[in-house]
Amino acid sequence: MVTHKGGCHCGRVRFEVVARARITVSECNCSICSKSGYLHLVVPAARFKLLSGGDSLSTYTFNTRTAKHLFCSVCGIKSFYVPRSHPDGFSVNARCLDPGTVQEMSVRQTNGREWEKQYPKGRGEYSD
Numbered sequence: 001m002v003t004h005k006g007g008c009h010c011g012r013v014r015f016e017v018v019a020r021a022r023i024t025v026s027e028c029n030c031s032i033c034s035k036s037g038y039l040h041l042v043v044p045a046a047r048f049k050l051l052s053g054g055d056s057l058s059t060y061t062f063n064t065r066t067a068k069h070l071f072c073s074v075c076g077i078k079s080f081y082v083p084r085s086h087p088d089g090f091s092v093n094a095r096c097l098d099p100g101t102v103q104e105m106s107v108r109q110t111n112g113r114e115w116e117k118q119y120p121k122g123r124g125e126y127s128d
């Protein structure tokens, strides 16, 4: 496990996340992820730390309003958020990680468009 750092485009929002150096991320086909091209690296809350920019975050919600789509109110980038599948954790946008610590990234597909079918238990598992 290594500590990856990342953040939004303007630099106000900065975070660190503990994960493997070789990460598996999810590309989701749901209405919002497909439009933003978000790549999910989902971790338990204990492995995520917001370093700065909390006061710049805005929250967008829709549908069940379980997911908290957090984005930088200055540059608009959603670098992490609280997903409906893991409401007690965080999903980091792998596209927003700083270069240097990710050795390898493999992408798997998530069928968020049919959310109840993808997550029959009403939530997702943590992969590691």
Ligand SMILES: [Zn+2]
Pocket (backbone or CB within 6 Å): 008, 009, 010, 011, 012, 013, 072, 073, 074, 075, 076, 077
């Ligand atoms: Zn920003």
